[in-house]
Amino acid sequence: MIFEQRIKTIVMFSEIGDGPNKCPRYWADEEMQYENLLVTYIQSESGPYYTKREFTVTNCKTKDTIQVTQFQYNGWPTVEGEVPEVTRGMIEIVNQAQKHSTQQEDIFTIAVHCSLGTDKSSLFVAMCILVMQLKTEKRIDICSIVRKLRAQRSLMIETYAQYEFLHRAIVNFADLYKISLGIASDC
Numbered sequence: 001m002i003f004e005q006r007i008k009t010i011v012m013f014s015e016i017g018d019g020p021n022k023c024p025r026y027w028a029d030e031e032m033q034y035e036n037l038l039v040t041y042i043q044s045e046s047g048p049y050y051t052k053r054e055f056t057v058t059n060c061k062t063k064d065t066i067q068v069t070q071f072q073y074n075g076w077p078t079v080e081g082e083v084p085e086v087t088r089g090m091i092e093i094v095n096q097a098q099k100h101s102t103q104q105e106d107i108f109t110i111a112v113h114c115s116l117g118t119d120k121s122s123l124f125v126a127m128c129i130l131v132m133q134l135k136t137e138k139r140i141d142i143c144s145i146v147r148k149l150r151a152q153r154s155l156m157i158e159t160y161a162q163y164e165f166l167h168r169a170i171v172n173f174a175d176l177y178k179i180s181l182g183i184a185s186d187c
Contacts, residue, residue: 013120049089087169122156139182
């Protein structure tokens with residue numbers, strides 16, 4: 001997928017480990033080969049909300065190499081269905097991933113993953129869309145965004161806690177970046 005879609009930004013909402021709701025570590029401290037792919041670790045830095053890792057992925061057959069930056073969200077509640085208590089971490093990871101992605105290419109391509117593929121990832125995707133909508137239109141429509149996401153994939157933003165989190169997060173984003181906010185209320 002990294003080579004097919006030219007992915008240079010990955011956002012990870014899973015905990016590392018074996019077992020249900022965990023993600024195996026797909027990078028090493030130096031180099032690791034997976035069939036025809038060679039993953040070479042470059043560096044990482046940890047912050048209060050996420051860890052940023054950089055590595056290169058080389059296709060050993062074609063010798064094509066892509067430098068990838070991964071942002072791993074830290075501190076998601078361990079209780080199933082819960083959302084983070086504070087929105088700042090989501091705001092930061094959305095902002096950094098979007099900034100990194102747009103610095104890399106003219107197109108906005110981010111791969112995002114979590115244990116279920118819907119719960120945590122859907123909040124990130126919705127926030128990315130809402131932030132872009134806020135920046136370009138100076139207004140947002142959370143209800144329409146959620147409907148569109150659900151139409152594309154079931155189980156996206158399926159709880160009241162997730163919906164309420166999106167409201168808090170985008171309002172906090174607008175306050176933090178001093179953007180006037182218009183909210184559509186047709187839900």
